[in-house]
Amino acid sequence: MKLTRKLVLAKAKASDLDSVKKLNCWGCNISDISIFSQMTNIKVLTLSVNNISSLAPLAACLSLCELYLRRNLIPSLSELFHLRPLTRLRVLWLAENPCCGSDPSQYRLTVLRCLPHLQKLDNQVVTEEEIALALMEGEEVTTPPGSVQSQLSTNGLADVETETDPLNYNMVETNKIRQELGMKPLSRDKFPSISSPSTRETRPFMRKGHTLDAVLLLLKDLDEEELNIVHTATQNRLQTYTLHSDTLNNSLQTQKMADIQH
Template sequence: MVTLSEEVVLSKTKANSLDRIRNLNLWGSDLSDVSVIARMANVEVLSLSVNRVKSLAHFEKCSKLSELYLRKNEVGCLSQVHHLKGLKNLRVLWLCDNPCAEEEDYRLRVIRQLPQLTKLDHANIGDEERDAAKNAKPIPTSQSDADPSPASSPAPVPAKETAPSPPANAGKSGTSNNVLYAVMALIAELDEEALSIVKTEIEQRIDSLK
């Protein structure tokens, strides 16, 4: 079990206290215990994909949370979603590639439980899907009440654009050029969640150089 500590969070964000943190990216850190997040009252964006998080209980106190990325974790049951019901500012949620996303009518049931969302996983939520969600099976409030069933087909991932050609004046040294070209090529392969993570990392890197 890998526990996320206050020291790690403060070191990563360069903040001097947990309540000053607005964005946190700990993608692919093998984390299973993220209980410290409950103390981040002002956090707005959490990127915790590719970890081992099983419970959503620690996020329910993050009242300002607007984007939560939890793709490829270990959230086992849709009943966990009720922990997010009170997050009125939550607009973007990624839960795909968790066991809970395999349950019957996963999207419609999450949308019914969290009507404040505007985007779930890869797809925006439209009026037609909201109407359909009203008739979806309610999500139980405890895992013992859950009745997992095979999933519906997931929404298709949008086609990726072709990588742009690097500018002629991209850098002075050959090494810098090669790194920059590689980064630019990889950007075209990233989805929205990954791009958001890259954006956060770039902003933190720029701040550290000032």
């Protein structure tokens, strides 16, 4: 069933779509939600127990704060890509969809990596520790089928450009991070030009440099809450390196003592 303008206005008791801030369509057998591409002001949306499989129209709902999608037909977590622009989204209920899979822990980490602004997922409060862990161990959400070309157009990339172009890689890496944080991608003219193309030998080193450039470029756009998330993730990452370094030093000292004794 298609959710129509007439049905939305009747349920919300509103005169126009722009004035609808809250809508409850629980258990209405809805499969087509294209109407939401016209509803940029909605804040709370209940769509649980329906037949929804695509979240693409929700990308336009930039004011959305709470979204309830329990027991639908969402096939893949790649559909969460459409929710990345919704930087105000704080509550999401996605349980009992095919996309949740058989590993609840990994599912939760993947959702939180894609949507680090969430404060509650599936009726469970999200902690700062979970966000930090998700940024390191959650799986990266890929672009939904059919959205690759539109993503390239949004990023301002020509079809013939490939990863061998350093500027192209720098821009793709930066915009990838921006999208994970729910931020708009930057256009090509925001990046400095690079004259010499990367070679097969130097490309891995350039990738690391571009990744660092992308992270540093993002820092000035983050607010206090987002910076705290980055800070926590960085501390956890540094602790991993510290533990590895201590283990290595202890191993070397043990070996040195053994050599002296022999």
